Amino acid sequence: MSRILHKDVAIIGGGLVGSSAALALRRMGLSVALLDKGFCGAQASGVNYGGVRRQGRPPEQMALSQRAHVIWPRLKEIIGIDGEFVRSGHLKLARTEAEMASLEAYATRVAGFGLDLELIGRNKLRERFPWIAGDIVGASLCAGDGHANPRLVSATFALAARRAGAEVLEHTPVSHVERVPEGFHLSAGSGTEIRARFVVNSAGAWAGTFAEAFGEPVPLGRIYPSMIVTEPLDVFMTVNIGAEGGGIYARQVERGNCIVGGMRAEPTVDLDFSRPTGSGAVTIMNRAADLFPALRNTYAIRCWSGTEGEMSDRNPVIGFSRTTPNLIHAFGFSGAGFQIAPGVGEVLAELIRDGESRTPIEAFTIDRFARMDQGSPAGSVPEARKRETSK
Amino acid sequence: MSDALRPLIVGAGPTGIRAAQTLVDAGIRPIVVDEAAAGGGQIYRQRLVPDERTPRDLYGSETGKATALHETFARIRDRIDYLPQALVWNVQGKAADVAAGGRTRRLNFSHLILATGATDRVLPFRGWTTPGVFTLGGAQIALKSQGCAIGERVVFLGSGPLLYLVAWQYVKAGARVAAVLDTAPFSSKLHLLRGLLSQPGVVLRGFRYAAELMARGVPVHFGVEPDQIEGETRVTGMIWRERGKEHRLACDAVGYGFALRSETQLADLAGCRFVFDGRDRAWRPERDLAGRTSVSGLYIAGDGAGIAGADAAELAGERAGFAVLEDAGLTVDRARIAVLERKLAAIQRFRDVLEAAFPFPDKWANSVDDDVLLCRCEEISIGQARTAAREQEVRELNRLKALTRVGMGRCQGRMCASAAAEILAAAHGQPLEAVGRLRAQPPIKPLPLGIAADGEAA
The missing domain is CATH 3.50.50.60 (FAD/NAD(P)-binding domain)
Incomplete structure (x- = not known):
């Protein structure tokens, strides 16, 4: 059942980045093949926590994040569903004076980007968010941030791309991709051969091999954030909760279930999937019960995890390849890709159509690691920096 | 020699008790974890509070078997580590997470026998x-x-x-x-x-x-x-x-x-390979006649390994106990194993007869109305599942769960997944096995958020 498809663009990886790029490209009239080794949006894009937040991002991500910010409330118009997006606000808690100082410093650093952060002291916090217990020193509120349902948003972007005319090929892993005179040649599962002028590498945690195939090794590691979800409860958690210094994040969905994360999982026998550890799940549950008294006598009904690509500097790679014309990378979102992904999709489409994007992405070039590691032997892959995962 | 052996048996029904007995008879002290307050499983379940009913009132024609099983369990009670009213909610490598009395702890094991039984389909x-x-x-x-x-x-x-x-x-x-x-x-x-x-x-x-x-x-x-x-x-x-x-x-x-459906979540969490069982209309862990799964040191027997009934459960539990002994290099009663395997094979043949006598209602999946509730935890209707199948081209059960919430609630699909699979298969006219099975996630049953963690034990 061998066949050859001719497309303007072949996208490797049907996560939220690849799917939103596919949709944007179709709207520009380009022909697209969107390939995924499994279901579109079934890995990190579909099973992540669902935070739609700008707060906490480094300044270099702000332009991109603000571009995505205006997309979220328009999901219904763009993909046909609102994806349960709620502009609830994102409240980042400080448990120590040092953490509060860190929140204040962050607010100063991003003051020019229009996040409208509100710093809240201990007493005001108690007054406005009485459902938060514990010795919380203060918090920073970003009222325009919120949360959404990843498993709906990501899969529906892919569906919208398909409805817009993209050739969406699921369960079609790309086994080989190479530069040929007229563009690229890709070999994929089920005997599918694709000829494309452009290739987008948006393969998430699996993007490293494709980058390496074009002589661009990157320090891409894997992380496995894990979460628990409670039974449905009366809605009390009115904002998306984060914590300076990490360790816990929580939101309550419309149906009433609370989703709480803050630990890391381990890969399963099938290394592409991961599962929370028992002790990790209980740690998250206990932290949630301590911080939110309303959860003390409730039950966790499930925990889960996903496989996510993480760069050593925790910034993604976005932009043209430095070795290969018309190859574009977009991966390594390091546990913070959900909010900006729809913006990245638009940027990728612009890069393909115009050769440049109106949104600055210079900070995300793939050769930044080569520059950092001058003197290391060519082609070597620096080891990902170990990061403390729980506190 | 037996000190190094620390088998864990999950379930104290006919399978678990016979497996435990077999190990005890060989001088090994297994851990037996069971959700119920007393041994016997569902089929030979004991009264919570004594009343005037005799065993014959309770178990009828099966009184002899029930009494023998209960007596066996009482007899080996001092030679096992028995944790009643305890839930194994996760398995990871050679350790199980066990919740009981508001606390959870991790039990390490050398071998694991899953005797998890079945629930109604x-x-x-x-x-x-x-x-x-x-x-x-x-x-x-x-x-x-x-x-x-x-x-x-x-x-x-x-x-x-x-x-x-x-x-x-x-x-x-x-x-x-x-x-x-x-x-x-x-x-x-x-x-x-x-x-x-x-x-x-x-x-x-x-x-x-x-x-x-x-x-x-x-x-x-x-x-x-x-x-x-x-x-x-x-x-x-x-x-x-x-x-x-x-x-x-x-x-x-x-x-x-x-009919019944096997409880297979723990086998899934432990990484067992699954096969589709046409007679049970379900995916179940792959295992040999002795109960060995695809994971070394992990055994599954009784209705949790595929529906075969209580008599088979006792035989399979004993056989799995022997399998642990064999794999640990201990001597076993070969003649007895041959008898067990012969009887198990005969019951397997008889299951085909039973399936023909009590067939699955084939018409159900196409005739049930759209507005009937499919997933009661998440309040998802049959129609919503059919719509997702049709309009979002959903053909696989985990995808159905992701897009509609079917199987995402308190029961984690234990109640609704069989029906959801039938509906999804019928919606596309595809074979039942093609829709796959829900991936299990811990905890296999709800766990209180405030549960205290005791860390590693034994």
């Missing part, structure tokens, strides 16, 4: 969530364990040997059974005659249940197509079709089920 139809509707197994537990009937005028409905057994037990206990509604045609029961040679005891017992029900004036209907259970806050009646004609009967409780 539930197929939704209109009114199935009305208060007063129970599964057949649930109706049986209420009677055995608590000495109460699910209602004063009870209808039993479905397909499977349990249908007649539970109805008969209710009649024996003095309850009023308004009707037994068998979804299979009477002609299907003729298949049982084929089983008379291999398992005459089982077949004759089944005939006796049916005969006694009829003798006591309980109407037994065949070829029933359930239409709806009536009642707002409580069951008031049952409507069904029979040869195209509508029937209605007043009742205040309904017990129903369509």
Whole structure:
């Protein structure tokens, strides 16, 4: 059942980045093949926590994040569903004076980007968010941030791309991709051969091999954030909760279930999937019960995890390849890709159509690691920096 | 030598007890974890509080087996580490997370025998969530364990040997059974005659249940197509079709089920390879006749390994116990193993007869109405699942879960996944195995957020 498809663009990886790029490209009239080794949006894009937040991002991500910010409330118009997006606000808690100082410093650093952060002291916090217990020193509120349902948003972007005319090929892993005179040649599962002028590498945690195939090794590691979800409860958690210094994040969905994360999982026998550890799940549950008294006598009904690509500097790679014309990378979102992904999709489409994007992405070039590691032997892959995962 | 062996047995039903006994007899001290307060499993469940009922009242023709099993468990009690009312909620490598009494701890094991049993296979139809509707197994537990009937005028409905057994037990206990509604045609029961040679005891017992029900004036209907259970806050009646004609009967409780489904979540979490079992209409862990799975040191036996009934469960539990001994390099009774395997093979052949006599209601998946609830935890209708299948081109069960929430709630698909798989397969006219199975996630049953963690034990 061998066949050859001719497309303007072949996208490797049907996560939220690849799917939103596919949709944007179709709207520009380009022909697209969107390939995924499994279901579109079934890995990190579909099973992540669902935070739609700008707060906490480094300044270099702000332009991109603000571009995505205006997309979220328009999901219904763009993909046909609102994806349960709620502009609830994102409240980042400080448990120590040092953490509060860190929140204040962050607010100063991003003051020019229009996040409208509100710093809240201990007493005001108690007054406005009485459902938060514990010795919380203060918090920073970003009222325009919120949360959404990843498993709906990501899969529906892919569906919208398909409805817009993209050739969406699921369960079609790309086994080989190479530069040929007229563009690229890709070999994929089920005997599918694709000829494309452009290739987008948006393969998430699996993007490293494709980058390496074009002589661009990157320090891409894997992380496995894990979460628990409670039974449905009366809605009390009115904002998306984060914590300076990490360790816990929580939101309550419309149906009433609370989703709480803050630990890391381990890969399963099938290394592409991961599962929370028992002790990790209980740690998250206990932290949630301590911080939110309303959860003390409730039950966790499930925990889960996903496989996510993480760069050593925790910034993604976005932009043209430095070795290969018309190859574009977009991966390594390091546990913070959900909010900006729809913006990245638009940027990728612009890069393909115009050769440049109106949104600055210079900070995300793939050769930044080569520059950092001058003197290391060519082609070597620096080891990902170990990061403390729980506190 | 046996000090290094620390087998963990999950479940203290016929399988778990026989496995434990086999290990104890070889001088090994297994850990036995069971969710119930007392051993016996569902089939030989014991009373919560002593009452005037004799074992014969409780277990009928199976009294001898029940008593023997309970006695065995009492006898080995001091030579096992027994954790009743405890839930194994996760398995990871050679360790299990066990919750009991508001605390959770990690138990390390050398070998793991999963004797997790089965629950009723539930197929939704209109009114199935009305208060007063129970599964057949649930109706049986209420009677055995608590000495109460699910209602004063009870209808039993479905397909499977349990249908007649539970109805008969209710009649024996003095309850009023308004009707037994068998979804299979009477002609299907003729298949049982084929089983008379291999398992005459089982077949004759089944005939006796049916005969006694009829003798006591309980109407037994065949070829029933359930239409709806009536009642707002409580069951008031049952409507069904029979040869195209509508029937209605007043009742205040309904017990129903369509055979059993294996509890396989722990095997899934432990990484066992699964195969599709056409007879059970379900994916189940791959295992050999001794219960060895694809994971070294992990065994599965009894109804949790594929539906075969209580007699097979005892044999398979013993066989799995021997498998642990064999794999640990200890000597085993080869002659006994040969007997166990021969008997197990005979029961497996007989299961085909039973499946023909108590067939799955093939028409259900295409005939059930869109507005009937499919997933009661998440309140997802049959229609929502069909729409996702049609409009979002969903063909796989985990994808259905992701897009519709089916199987995402408190029961984690233990109640709804069988029906959801049937609906999804029927929506595309694809074979049942093609829709796959839900990936298990811990905890396999809900766990309190404030549970205290004790860390590693033993």
